[in-house]
Amino acid sequence: LNKNKQKKLYLYRQGCVLCRINDDDPALFGEKVTLKQQNLTVHYLCLLTSCGVYQRGKENEGILGFLVDDIRQEVRRSSHLTCVSCKKKGACVGCNVRSCRQMVHFPCGRNLSFISQFTEPFPSYCKNHAPSQSLSVDPNISLPQSCSVCLDSLDPVLSYSVLKCPSCHASWFHRDCVQRQAFSAGLFFFKCTLCNNKDRFQQEMLRMGIYIPERDASWELESDAYSDLLEVYKHCDSPSCLCEHGRSHSSIRGFVLLCSLQNVKKNTVSNWFLNAAPLLLEIM
16 A cells, blocks of 8 residues: 555544544544544544643634644643553543542443533543432332333433433433434434423433533434425326326416316316415415
């Protein structure tokens, strides 16, 4: 391979400089960003949760405001710290409780029930100091047995992996499921799947370590996402079309009316269109 192809292959295989992992799962680790000229790849959530790097630049500088020199400095700082999960160097996420010395890579923290809160100043907490949810439900009401997001079976015991809605208490879900829902829905559409509560639901999910991107829903960002709604019906489906100009003819703004006129006489077709026109125009 020539040097350019070797460089591209290296960048493709290169893992995040903070967590050393090559996984590219934006819902769980944030966007994986690569700066080819600086030979630098990093997960966005690894940046947000790292203890020693801050967003000192503008949004268009470095990686979403995190300057390249600051990221490299954080890599050097964390290179002396050992992750309590994988036992490798480079741990940059620490418990926010000063007396606690636990340090992890961000992905490793998920395996040890670390909770990172994605609001300023982006603190993280180990399993012993992490926030938790209380049951707060009527003991006479049966608890749900399935996740309200994926609908798969769920053990109704609150834990790091199982969360619930603070408003209706009836919506329980897997952590990964609600995280993927939040990533897809974004800040403007993320809400409880059962009671539709938005404000209280989002506050509780942020407290429990769910990352909610500040953007519109993914389906709203797709180009021509609703183009099908603009398609106009173009032909008559009646088994025996009575229009003398053919199935695609229409005298009303180019629209073809859905009908079943096989038993209607030809001389009533024009009257039918005239009677339907005002109603169609009113709907439009």
